[in-house]
Amino acid sequence: MKGIPVQIDQVKKSFQSLEVLKRIDLSLRSGEFLAVVGRSGCGKSTLLRLIAGLEQMSAGEIYINQEPITGTHPDLRMMFQDARLLPWKTVIKNVQIGLRTKETTIAEKALEMVGLTDKFDQWPSSLSGGQRQRVALARALAGQPKLLLLDEPLGALDALTRIEMQQLIEDLWSKQQFTAILVTHDVSEAVMLADRVIVIEAGKITFDQKIELARPRERNNDFVYYEQMILDQLIKKSRRTHYEIEFTV
Amino acid sequence: MQSIKTLINKSFVVWVVPVIFLVGWQLSGSFGFLSAETLPTPWQVVKGAERLIVDGSLIHYIWISTKRAFIGFFIGGLIGFLLGFMNGLSRISEKLLDTSIQMVRTIPHLALIPLVILWFGIGEESKLFLVALGVAFPIYLNTFNGIRNIDPGLLEMGKVYGLKGKVLFWQVILPGALPSILVGVRYALGVMWMSLIVAETIASDSGIGYMATSAREFMQMDIVILSILLYAFLGKLSDFLAGLLEKRWLKWHPNFSRSK
Ligand SMILES: Nc1ncnc2c1ncn2[C@@H]1O[C@H](COP(=O)(O)OP(=O)(O)OP(=O)(O)O)[C@@H](O)[C@H]1O
Numbered sequence: 261m262k263g264i265p266v267q268i269d270q271v272k273k274s275f276q277s278l279e280v281l282k283r284i285d286l287s288l289r290s291g292e293f294l295a296v297v298g299r300s301g302c303g304k305s306t307l308l309r310l311i312a313g314l315e316q317m318s319a320g321e322i323y324i325n326q327e328p329i330t331g332t333h334p335d336l337r338m339m340f341q342d343a344r345l346l347p348w349k350t351v352i353k354n355v356q357i358g359l360r361t362k363e364t365t366i367a368e369k370a371l372e373m374v375g376l377t378d379k380f381d382q383w384p385s386s387l388s389g390g391q392r393q394r395v396a397l398a399r400a401l402a403g404q405p406k407l408l409l410l411d412e413p414l415g416a417l418d419a420l421t422r423i424e425m426q427q428l429i430e431d432l433w434s435k436q437q438f439t440a441i442l443v444t445h446d447v448s449e450a451v452m453l454a455d456r457v458i459v460i461e462a463g464k465i466t467f468d469q470k471i472e473l474a475r476p477r478e479r480n481n482d483f484v485y486y487e488q489m490i491l492d493q494l495i496k497k498s499r500r501t502h503y504e505i506e507f508t509v
Numbered sequence: 510m511q512s513i514k515t516l517i518n519k520s521f522v523v524w525v526v527p528v529i530f531l532v533g534w535q536l537s538g539s540f541g542f543l544s545a546e547t548l549p550t551p552w553q554v555v556k557g558a559e560r561l562i563v564d565g566s567l568i569h570y571i572w573i574s575t576k577r578a579f580i581g582f583f584i585g586g587l588i589g590f591l592l593g594f595m596n597g598l599s600r601i602s603e604k605l606l607d608t609s610i611q612m613v614r615t616i617p618h619l620a621l622i623p624l625v626i627l628w629f630g631i632g633e634e635s636k637l638f639l640v641a642l643g644v645a646f647p648i649y650l651n652t653f654n655g656i657r658n659i660d661p662g663l664l665e666m667g668k669v670y671g672l673k674g675k676v677l678f679w680q681v682i683l684p685g686a687l688p689s690i691l692v693g694v695r696y697a698l699g700v701m702w703m704s705l706i707v708a709e710t711i712a713s714d715s716g717i718g719y720m721a722t723s724a725r726e727f728m729q730m731d732i733v734i735l736s737i738l739l740y741a742f743l744g745k746l747s748d749f750l751a752g753l754l755e756k757r758w759l760k761w762h763p764n765f766s767r768s769k
């Protein structure tokens with residue numbers, strides 16, 4: 261199983277009069293891990309939702325595996341900020357969602373991968389937030405996706421659980437080699453996981469950088485260098501606008 | 510202090526007040542504070558029940574009333590349920606039907622009794638019609654709201670994970686709407702008994718309501734009281750059954766699984 265390439269071609273998206281994505285061009289190799297960072301409200305989720313087929317674009321075209329998308333894609337799975345487990349299904353049944361077989365072996369394996377073998381028959385309401393996200397990850401992986409979209413999946417977790425989950429995601433990604441797009445607020449998470457980081461500002465991609473660090477990554481000087489570069493990009497912009505405001509006052 | 514608390518937690522405690530009440534009622538009758546024409550004693554009611562059990566009419570009437578209640582509930586519930594699903598799932602259907610349904614709903618259904626008697630006489634149809642009409646609206650409203658209030662995040666998840674049509678309905682929509690539907694069922698059960706009591710009292714020649722009306726003509730106070738108690742008992746019983754359904758179908762729900 262291998263990842264599939266994604267190409268985003270002059271995509272625009274407006275909600276009524278609000279132009280959220282102005283013109284996005286982006287292409288991802290098979291198996292590439294892309295991180296998308298940007299300020300709150302800049303359109304990161306909108307971009308993912310367009311790729312997932314949950315939202316219609318206003319202009320442009322998105323190609324998954326060279327085919328223009330017309331809706332949801334069978335080889336695509338998405339993880340949301342909240343786990344979105346069905347509360348009326350047990351953990352194992354939740355992981356089986358979207359699988360064609362009634363066999364539980366695939367789901368069991370996926371739960372094993374995320375380290376939740378003892379929770380098969382529990383209701384989601386009895387799990388902790390971190391455990392729920394693990395189940396959601398298992399559910400996404402059980403479908404053997406070739407493209408995995410992650411919309412701030414770790415945003416609500418504590419620092420320690422986050423680090424564990426980041427390692428888990430990196431591990432599974434390097435084993436299964438799916439293409440991954442991760443939206444995150446956390447710059448060091450982006451540098452930790454991604455082959456390439458982009459920054460979206462005012463509806464456009466304003467920064468696109470390969471992260472050339474060996475894996476598994478450590479927080480050494482080079483790591484901090486990348487982190488700082490992305491942070492500068494994010495903050496510079498706001499400083500500039502800040503000055504402009506001061507000057508006009 | 511501790512022992513009082515543990516005593517209160519015992520389940521028999523809920524029966525203390527009813528038992529004191531019954532004993533007081535019996536005693537005030539036996540000592541002549543209450544005349545049998547005003548209020549017969551519990552014992553006299555039991556005697557009356559025995560009389561009707563022996564001649565077979567009590568079981569017959571209970572059976573008739575219960576049958577009416579549930580057939581009417583089934584018809585009305587099914588109609589409400591189907592309409593609720595149609596309008597919940599389709600905006601077009603909602604546009605077409607919801608306003609009309611809301612308009613009919615504002616008519617108190619028991620106000621239709623004179624009309625119903627003219628249409629159906631005092632036969633079975635009139636009772637079933639009234640029960641079904643009363644039951645349909647709460648089931649409709651709660652089914653409709655249940656569907657409209659399903660977490661859109663879950664529907665989106667279902668879409669990305671390739672759930673469509675029947676699978677989406679059985680795995681996401683129906684279970685998502687179920688808590689609300691069951692609230693509707695509980696409420697509708699109350700409406701069901703009330704509609705039936707009124708219909709049977711006014712327009713009937715059998716059933717518990719008829720038993721009460723005819724007993725009144727012959728001044729059989731014990732039977733009148735017996736009918737009231739029977740209705741209370743049947744109402745409680747159906748509420749209990751609805752509770753069992755909730756426990757069974759909503760066992761995933763933290764509000765229902767929180768038992769000791
Ligand atoms: N369905 C919608 N209707 C109207 N406006 C929307 C809709 N969805 C998103 N928007 C708007 O689009 C903009 C971008 O939203 P989006 O959710 O993509 O931001 P984001 O970058 O994911 O932010 P965050 O980091 O806070 O999640 C916001 O201004 C939001 O108000």
Ligand SMILES: [Mg+2]
Pocket residue numbers: 304305306411
């Ligand atoms: Mg977002």
